[in-house]
Amino acid sequence: MLRSIADIRTLSFVFSYFLFTALAWLYFDKMTSLVQGVVVAGLCVSSFLCAVIVHNVIHVPIFRNRRINAVFQIILTLT
Numbered sequence: 001m002l003r004s005i006a007d008i009r010t011l012s013f014v015f016s017y018f019l020f021t022a023l024a025w026l027y028f029d030k031m032t033s034l035v036q037g038v039v040v041a042g043l044c045v046s047s048f049l050c051a052v053i054v055h056n057v058i059h060v061p062i063f064r065n066r067r068i069n070a071v072f073q074i075i076l077t078l079t
Contacts, residue, residue, distance in 0.1 A: 010056075014079065
């Protein structure tokens with residue numbers, strides 16, 4: 001299914017991005033200002049890294065199946 005075993009790292013990073021974003025969305029109002037700042041900075045860095053992933057996935061698809069690549073690229077538009 002994957003072209004390379006190293007693509008598991010890409011999939012896990014995208015999954016962790018969505019998990020981190022969801023947790024920040026749910027608990028942001030319960031955090032102190034300092035923690036909110038750290039969370040926002042972390043989300044900014046994660047968003048930049050996801051932009052790099054989007055760029056790379058468009059040039060070098062990570063799945064062998066074209067439809068799965070298309071679905072994954074649609075998912076990446078949410079980052």
